[in-house]
Amino acid sequence: MTVPGREWAVPQGGNMKRTILAALAALAMSGAAYADTIKIGVVGPFSGPFALQGKNFKAGIDAYMAVNGSKVGDDDIEIIYRDVPQADPAQSKALAQELVVREGVQYLAGFYFTPDAMAVTPLLEQANVPLVIMNAATSAIVTKSPLVVRTSFTTWQTSTPIAKVAKDAGVSKVISVVSDYGPGVDAENAFKAGFEAAGGEVVEAIRMPLATNDFSPIMQRIKDSGAEGVFAFLPSGPTTLGFVKAYNENGLKSGGIKFFAPGDLTQESDLPALGEAALGIQTTFHYAVSHVSPENKAFVEAAAKAIGNPAELSFPSVGAYDGMHVIYKMIEATGGEQDAQKAVDAVKGLSWTSPRGPVSIDPESRHITQNIYLREVAKADDGTYYNKEVQTFEKQGDPGLAALK
């Protein structure tokens, strides 16, 4: 049976009618696997405070299907979206279950938050469904099931190169300031490991509550610590604005304290609001909408059309775009049959040119190997702000996996 659902596999004692029904249902379900339509279930935040990121998932997926068609071989591809507005593992698991059992999806994809992705990994093997993660950025997810492939990034991956950048800029004492939650702690550890390896010293590590609005006291702490630079990580959105403004207004910028962060802080959709305040801030990240390549030009064109307002385009869209590429390759390799292990094996080592540059799926970790770019916020001729790529760290794997062991 292709889609095992516990309630059908074990019919209640002696109820003939029910057993027949169950058998019929099972037949119908297994039939779906060979039918013409292959369904992909995408879970992400499509409403609520993180709706913008879900919108970017959808833009990336739509862009991919607009460029490459909505058919693989003879099979039509259908995307079914499910909404988890905020990190909610229980709801994420329930929706994934529903997608597999009721909708008969052959692939699960999306997932903005780590806990949501983690909650789904135990289902994969039994459901015979691969999971393609388009954002969730904690290293450990890929170790939870051999059927997980990730096309986004990890916080370790994007935060490690900035340590080298800081050291090269002549800074040897840094204070680390992160939001107190999973990815923030990851960023703190990644930076510390990278910076100490480069011979620097993290003089103090501050973890601030996620709901912080007023960053002046934090800035005062940074000043008092005597550090020459600050490494910061906050989730994209309203708080980054307050943080960057406080950095300027409390005289840290003019005082010569350098600012280092992964690219979450200067995501493109926040830049119009950050504006002047962010000018010159250096971040490392896997994707900038401004990346110069023919692939990215085509992608931005298609994705901007899909999302409506080009200013809303941000990094989750490229994770989704490449996620779709991986799924299309999986479908090609399996000829549309449902075989999760075969599908995942087919993309191990797969390499292609993504809008973000050359990428490949690491055969061992099933995480994406990619270039990480050092960018600086710059002002374009038309008065808008963008992340200008100034340096490339080629073929970066995920250092976070080594740290797990």
Add this chain to the structure above:
Amino acid sequence: MQTVFSIAIDALAYGMVLFVISIGLSVTMGLMRVVNLAHGAFAMIGGYIASYAARDLGLAYGFAIVLAVFGTILIAIPIERLLYRRIYGAPELTQVLMTIGITFCIIGIANYVFGPTLKTVPLPAQLQGSVDLGFRAIATHRLFAILCGLAVAAALWYAIERTAFGVKLRASVDNAAMAAALGVRTEIVYAVSFAIAVGLAAFGGVVGAELLPVEPYYALRYMVTFLVVVSVGGAGSIPGALVACLLLGGIDTTGRYLMPEFGEFFFYLAVIAIICVFPRGLAGRAKG
């Protein structure tokens, strides 16, 4: 000593921003007895109008503030006539359900009209940059926020305690039927107070936009903080709200400076302690 001053000035600035936004809520909850969970939504509308006026139309900052306050009041008038009028004097649960529903509608509309990205209100040159206080620098707009807070507090106190309108308002609140019998047109009194409360929310939304940036979820994101301020200060009391803002701003800022890893532990610990000792808030009145 320098650290103490530094914390004090941050606490004062943060507390004043909180005060400007929360005082309108204190008026609706304390004087009009409406648990208005849509207060944050009105502050957000003010922020959006000011942002649109200053950024997209290029109007002056002062003009954008005026436009935001009156624009928000204009939007609130039909909402008051059609929806709020039905819940004056209704049980709290009805009021909560109605106003939270209004909030969700406004969030949806804001998301649809302005999109989910952050909006800022561009500051005029005079308010940009920072002022050197000798021992540290502070952003100029924070000083502006402190002044706004003091001005609002003084004006409101005068209006409620010293003017004829204030007398009518207090009379209507204490005993609406008796006030009406004595010739006070309570409907108008309520409508005007509601407009003032909404206008203050909008004003706070604009002045506080540097600290609490405007985006669709603004309406809910900061609502808990506003409610805490009102309940600690005592609903309806202006000195109470002022003291609560300064106290909570001070505790929050000190905690964040000295022990950020404890998060908002000290903030809520203080709230619990104060509410235990003063169940009606620092300056709450007994229910009439």
